[in-house]
Amino acid sequence: MAKNITLKDVASRAGVSYQTVSKVIRNQIQVTPEVRVRVETAIRELGYRPNAAGQNLRTQSSHLIGYSWQPAPQNHSSPILEQFQHSIVECAEDYGYHILLFPQRSARDIHATYEELVHARRVDGFILSSVDYNDPRVPVINRLNVPVVSFGRSDDGFATPSVDVDGRVGIADAVRHLVAQGHERIAILAWPESSRVGAERLAGYWDAMAEAELPIDPKWVVRGKGEIDYGYDAAQKLLDLPEKRRPTAIVTMIDSIAIGVMQAVESCGFEIGRDIAVTGFDDLPVAHYVKPGLTTL
Amino acid sequence: MAKNITLKDVASRAGVSYQTVSKVIRNQIQVTPEVRVRVETAIRELGYRPNAAGQNLRTQSSHLIGYSWQPAPQNHSSPILEQFQHSIVECAEDYGYHILLFPQRSARDIHATYEELVHARRVDGFILSSVDYNDPRVPVINRLNVPVVSFGRSDDGFATPSVDVDGRVGIADAVRHLVAQGHERIAILAWPESSRVGAERLAGYWDAMAEAELPIDPKWVVRGKGEIDYGYDAAQKLLDLPEKRRPTAIVTMIDSIAIGVMQAVESCGFEIGRDIAVTGFDDLPVAHYVKPGLTTL
DNA sequence: GTGGTTTAGGCGAACGTTCGCCTAAAATTA
DNA sequence: TAATTTTAGGCGAACGTTCGCCTAAACCAC
Numbered sequence A, B: 001m002a003k004n005i006t007l008k009d010v011a012s013r014a015g016v017s018y019q020t021v022s023k024v025i026r027n028q029i030q031v032t033p034e035v036r037v038r039v040e041t042a043i044r045e046l047g048y049r050p051n052a053a054g055q056n057l058r059t060q061s062s063h064l065i066g067y068s069w070q071p072a073p074q075n076h077s078s079p080i081l082e083q084f085q086h087s088i089v090e091c092a093e094d095y096g097y098h099i100l101l102f103p104q105r106s107a108r109d110i111h112a113t114y115e116e117l118v119h120a121r122r123v124d125g126f127i128l129s130s131v132d133y134n135d136p137r138v139p140v141i142n143r144l145n146v147p148v149v150s151f152g153r154s155d156d157g158f159a160t161p162s163v164d165v166d167g168r169v170g171i172a173d174a175v176r177h178l179v180a181q182g183h184e185r186i187a188i189l190a191w192p193e194s195s196r197v198g199a200e201r202l203a204g205y206w207d208a209m210a211e212a213e214l215p216i217d218p219k220w221v222v223r224g225k226g227e228i229d230y231g232y233d234a235a236q237k238l239l240d241l242p243e244k245r246r247p248t249a250i251v252t253m254i255d256s257i258a259i260g261v262m263q264a265v266e267s268c269g270f271e272i273g274r275d276i277a278v279t280g281f282d283d284l285p286v287a288h289y290v291k292p293g294l295t296t297l
Numbered sequence C: 001g002t003g004g005t006t007t008a009g010g011c012g013a014a015c016g017t018t019c020g021c022c023t024a025a026a027a028t029t030a
Numbered sequence D: 001t002a003a004t005t006t007t008a009g010g011c012g013a014a015c016g017t018t019c020g021c022c023t024a025a026a027c028c029a030c
Helices: A007-014 A018-025 A033-046 A052-059 A079-094 A109-119 A137-144 A167-180 A196-211 A228-239 A255-267 B007-014 B018-025 B033-046 B052-059 B079-094 B109-119 B137-144 B167-180 B196-211 B228-239 B255-267
Strands: A064-068 A098-101 A125-131 A148-152 A162-164 A186-190 A221-223 A249-252 A277-279 B064-068 B098-101 B125-128 B148-151 B186-190 B221-223 B249-252 B277-279
Touching (some): A007 A033, A052 B052, A167 A196, B007 B018, B007 B033, B064 B079, B186 B196
Parallel strands (some): B249 B277
């Protein structure tokens, strides 16, 4: 393998000190245009790339994120997860990070695995996928005091810094919550069938309604596009239904739609929280997607 | 985050020099049992873990392997690949390595991506999956002169070590199985000639047919692209053949195509298993949910 | 000119390892 | 006991960065 090209090589070619090269690269100092050009051409001519090991050592960060994924439970390989994996890889790259996969042989292994990765400073943080209720990984990682994001929700009392809510589970939970409050006629403003995310969330609605054995009036499942306007228009139609068919709760796919719904509710003379409940939804760290009758963000 | 525990911390607690600790850890020198015990207990008590960045810098190796996988075309996720990914992660771990995922946005990006990873010494080598004929990644990596193995073979003159699913034997077995059941008119839905995997599997078909000394009607070897749709359309044409030329069994390259075939069979009024046999490949999870048990490999 | 402020860029130090050389003491032999 | 070999383990150096301090020259106002 070819010899490493280091800052010093660049420096001697450009006729400056190697520390100066480092600073030029990261724009940390003012240099005369002439020097900057000299350094930049030297970098280009030599094909210099900062050495990751050196950077990691110095900055005490690996620029690596550990990704924990469940090894495909037998018959149920999920394209969503594959998609998710691809997304995080792309996104991490945008910030100069990479994704590191690691094994997780047995349940008892969990502690050792994560401890090892963290103490060896091999990763800067973790992404967990398929987090379920009472996920054993969550307490372990929390004890290690390291940044973590999870895809899926764990309800075991740890205020995990940020949580990505799974659409299906999230909407289902929202609906369950409404059911628990006594709602029986629950409508949903869905997205066109082409939307995968929309389908996922709609499935959550069906899940929860079926679970509660509640009938679904075809009118309650609205499909459409847009944000505030869509919410406003669709909600008006729902509120125009005869009282017996009129929903007492409206579930939306995203907060901006919920805002439109709330506007419509008010302009029709109803009161949010008393006459009708509205829920929103967001992909960002939202633990609270339902506030009885009121979605505030 | 807690302060790093380094060799020096361990050393001062054990009353030796830090370099000695390093050597004890890797059994590179003889030490008196007494010293060894002192060092080992110090390590345990402090919870010392070698810092990966330091090791990487010193040893000039990242202990990371880059894994290039195709981001799941459309909705078709392959359980094989998922399995494969899991296996390499486990296996790498056994040798103290980890797997690094990296993005590959566009074809033109390929060179930059790999060059970056190699020059920055971020990875020690690569594993490529889904390698096919004329895979653009192969020449790029070979030029970088870095270790690489691939899953699937590319026949373009580079001696890249590889593993692969033996499609030839697999399909041949399937055909033999059908022959043993008394089938004589066996059709195959192949892929375009540009697909190496497809060529392999088709070769298995020829092998087995020749072995059984069965004639092959040119109409029985269909070439096409796609999944369910392809299976559906191609099967319909096969079923439209006059009875004497109509195949009694259809071999497909992948389960999703088989599903299309089965739909076509049903819609033409035939019964799977009685009038016609269908085989798949690669054990898609869906296969278990399809009504008439699909014979797959 | 004198004194004060800005600026470009040099320089030492540190991050945590591993490697190889070196030495003093212990073990062996004569 | 003296000469020789073996051994345990100390020590300096290097891997390639980044950070912060420092200095000499350049600039400015009087």
